[in-house]
Structures are given as C-alpha cells and as structure tokens.
Amino acid sequence: MVRIKHRYLLVNILYPDAKYSPLRPAATAGDDIPYTVQFRRPSPDQMNGGLLMRLIRDGVVELFGDYxxxxxxxxxxxxxxxxxxxxxxxxxxxxxxxxVWSALTLTTRLPRPVDQPCVIQVVRVSGTIRKAEEEAIRRARLSIRRAEAAAKSSSVSIAGTIPTASTAAAAGDDDFDMINGIEDPDELGDLDDDDDG
Structure with a gap:
C-alpha cells in the first residue's frame, strides 16, 4: 500500500493599505507604530478557515480550471x-x-463578507506540519523582537524600520533572508528529508 504524501504551506495574510504607506509622514501619535507591524495586522473576525478554503478553491479554478x-x-x-x-x-x-501556491500568490482581495485588499505570502513549504509550526513560532518571535527594537529607537522613521538587504548585511542580520522569502538553495532538497506527512 502506498502512503499519500502531503506538503504543508505556512501562509501569512498581509493587509497593505494606502493610509499605512511608509512614504506618508506620521500625522498623529497613533501613527508611531512601525510599518512592518501595521502591514501584519490581525485578520477581520469574519475571516476563518472555511473562507480561506473557498478563496483557494476559487483561485485554483480561475487559474487552472476543472483540471x-x-x-x-x-x-x-x-x-x-x-x-x-x-x-x-x-x-x-x-x-x-x-x-495552491500559485493561487495564493495571485490573490489580491479576500472574498465577501471580508472584501478587503490583501497579499498572501507563502513563507514555508514543509513535508511535516511540525516543521511548519516551528517556523510560524520562530517568525512570530522574530517579529516581536523587531517591533520591540523599533519601539526603543523612537528617533528612527517608520520607513527606517523596514529592513533592506544593505541594512541587514551591515547589521549582520542572519534572519533577513528567511523573513523576506529568499530561498535557501538547500531548502528544496530538505523537503524530502522531513517527509513524515
């Protein structure tokens, strides 16, 4: 008997909005929140797993049809x-x-009743759910550390909190490549190594 093998996609839903643009000067005290934190805000209450399933199915049908x-x-x-x-x-x-990955990547808006612009980012593909969970925890801790560091340095502008390749290299930030979706060349080979799922 052949075991069916699966892949687990760790996905972040990002909510870009013109009022949170890093190029817009901060007007009020509430705007002191770094842009990276505002971009990664919580989903609306209407958003749930069923709505995400519908979004994926509709996206795959639109791109690849019945096949x-x-x-x-x-x-x-x-x-x-x-x-x-x-x-x-x-x-x-x-x-x-x-x-599924391509349908998620090409999504620009959440379906009704949410009906909000979004960017869906696949940040990890794994052979086991455990590895995907560990990556989600690692990324959450890293974003908390970055938000705390941005809050401590109040003299830095909102646009200054967005990491770039040059600032990350100068600061010696080893996690920059993983946060910004740059693939590790060994990552694709590792997919079959942790193939318990």
Missing amino acids: GSGKIAGSLQVKYFSSATSTAIIRVSREHYRL
Whole structure:
C-alpha cells in the first residue's frame, strides 16, 4: 500500500493599505507604530478557515480550471488558521502544492463578507506540519523582537524600520533572508528529508 504524501504551506495574510504607506509622514501619535507591524495586522473576525478554503478553491479554478480543481479536491485542507496573527497552515498533496501556491500568490482581495485588499505570502513549504509550526513560532518571535527594537529607537522613521538587504548585511542580520522569502538553495532538497506527512 502506498502512503499519500502531503506538503504543508505556512501562509501569512498581509493587509497593505494606502493610509499605512511608509512614504506618508506620521500625522498623529497613533501613527508611531512601525510599518512592518501595521502591514501584519490581525485578520477581520469574519475571516476563518472555511473562507480561506473557498478563496483557494476559487483561485485554483480561475487559474487552472476543472483540471486544477480536481487535482487538489481530495487533499486540500486548512489545518490551522489564526485571525490574530493572520497565519495559516494548509495541507495539500505533494504533487499539486504548486497549484495552491500559485493561487495564493495571485490573490489580491479576500472574498465577501471580508472584501478587503490583501497579499498572501507563502513563507514555508514543509513535508511535516511540525516543521511548519516551528517556523510560524520562530517568525512570530522574530517579529516581536523587531517591533520591540523599533519601539526603543523612537528617533528612527517608520520607513527606517523596514529592513533592506544593505541594512541587514551591515547589521549582520542572519534572519533577513528567511523573513523576506529568499530561498535557501538547500531548502528544496530538505523537503524530502522531513517527509513524515
């Protein structure tokens, strides 16, 4: 008997908004929150795992038609969704995870009743749910540390809190590559190493 293998996609839902643009000068005391924190705000209360499933299915149908819909239908499942952190873990079959990934990447708006502009970022693809959970925890701790550091340095502008490759290299920030989605060349080879799921 052959075991069906899955991939787990760790996903962040980001909410860009013109009023939170880093180029806009801060007008009030409430605007002192760093742009990176404002961009990663909680999801609305109406957003849940079922709505995310509908968004994925509709996106795959729009991009790949009945073929894509049929390929992911049996294995697609939202294993975890947190509206507080706008983070989700999605399970899909190993052969077809790229269909889901592309549908998520090309999403620009959440469906009704939320109906809000968004950017969906796939930050990790793993063979086990445990590795995806560990990455979610690591990223949450890292964003807390960055928010605390930005709050301590009140003289830095909001745009100054957004890390760039040059500032990260100058500061010796080893986590910059992982936060900004730059793939580790060994990452793709590691997918089959932790293949318990």
